[in-house]
Amino acid sequence: MDQNSLRKLVEGQLLRLEGNAFQDCMDRLGMELYPGDYEPVRAAGPKGDTKNDGYCPKARVFFAAHATRGERIDRTKAKIRRDLEGCLQEHRDVRVWRFLTNDTAPGEVDQFIDNELRPLYRGVIIEVWGIKTLADVISKLKRDQVDRIIDVITVDDPEPHVVALNHVKTGRDLWPILSGCLGWLEHIEPDDCSDEEQDVIDSAVQAFRDWSDISSDIEYSRSEVRDAQRSITEILKELSGDGLVLYAGMGQDYPLTSGPSPFLGPVAIFKIARVRGGAEGTH
Template sequence: MEGSTFQDCTDRLGLELYPGDFQPVRAAGPKGDTKNDGYCPKARVFFAAHATRGERIDKTKSKIRGDLEGCLQKHRDVQVWRFLTNDTLPGEVDRFIDSELRPLYPGVTIEVWGLKTLADEISKLKRAQVDKIVDIVTVDEPEFEVVILNHMKTGRDLWPILSGCLGWLPHEEPDDCTDEEQDLIDGAVQSFRDWSDISGDIEFSRSSVRDAQRSITAILEELAEKGLALYSSTKDDYPLTGGSSPFLGTVAIFRIVRVDRTAPSSSR
């Protein structure tokens, strides 16, 4: 963050650290902000926020001295003066604060919160507070839900899933696949997705749908010859986009499993 964006962030931080006390301040008119970017009237903590990243050392030192001295001249009973920056201050600037400014004002606690200190302080807060400070919107994780997957034996079984979904979750497969099995599975899943992509274009033609289903049946039979079976289903209202108001849609779930050819198949 840079400039006013960084200062807005420090305002939100102050509001979370000092609820009911912190008061943001902005420049207004020829008198400016009276060298005060925000303060706590009760705790008597005064903030100066300035993005120093990429700034010359002499300019940073001048800014710190000017803000500190101006604040002490214009405000009463300053207990803590805290300089907030989006960078780690160079050693020369830190020495200047410790060796020159602190001895001049022993009655004031002079603090510098650089990038690492800010990150450390923010990370101590609750997730909702952190999100508010860095100004992001989070979407609650979807609750755990069991989805029943059914054994797909023919293209007719799988077609309603392919034609009714808007996306796919990453497919699952056995961990011990050979290279040949891996190629077969990858090709099968890609074919399923291709048929899904064009399903809307061929739905009007029963013969085209039957051709698609026969092609899918052939793929399922090829998997079966290798002792592999496809289990599939759909999940509704799945977020297909990010953001605070994601687009929700139906997604397909594919799971390839290794089966015992002598055992009867069942839904899982």
């Protein structure tokens, strides 16, 4: 599994977590990032968790973990303010206060932190790690660390599933596959490719993967998605100009991990074929 596939896998796993499950996952992350220093904290007694979900006594880094997926912006802002101020009241020498969430922080939340909270508490480094930052940090760790944090065992060569592939002619047709997958299988191509054909195919497949990697970043902008689809259409036209066509599909519930609780997710499958008598349809 390559780096981009692993990052998307981690992001997908984080999205599934809620409540204590997300806090437990963040505890495992803290223990990997700060071995021998990180200490989990859970609510107990009348004082609760003293506005601290976990901290590093030596590094003086304090964590607040909250699964905010689908939560209203005003509630998220109130939660951040309450946890930060409570932590500073209860603990001394707070150097870094880090808010961890399995969502992407809206711009309004970023502005709130930058314009209101940071000026009030200039002696504290205030950070928000949203889902993309968390996925990026986790996926760059060693594979065994990733497995411990997201509580699954990743595998490099999952068994393939049989999937029907359709002849794809436009970027609009291919986009649901690229934006909906968490990874991809190695593409299939003709055995007798010339060097020029190989270059065209490699360039096209890499472009498809690149668009897939950033699809979640641009899906909220219709104009950016349309630009992406038009660019993909041009790539498909270039393939067609060399007598090549793309068949693609998406395998659902594909085992991206192994172990007692495998993580299942969609993968993209690409097949490049030569035009044979104008036949189109499913493969």
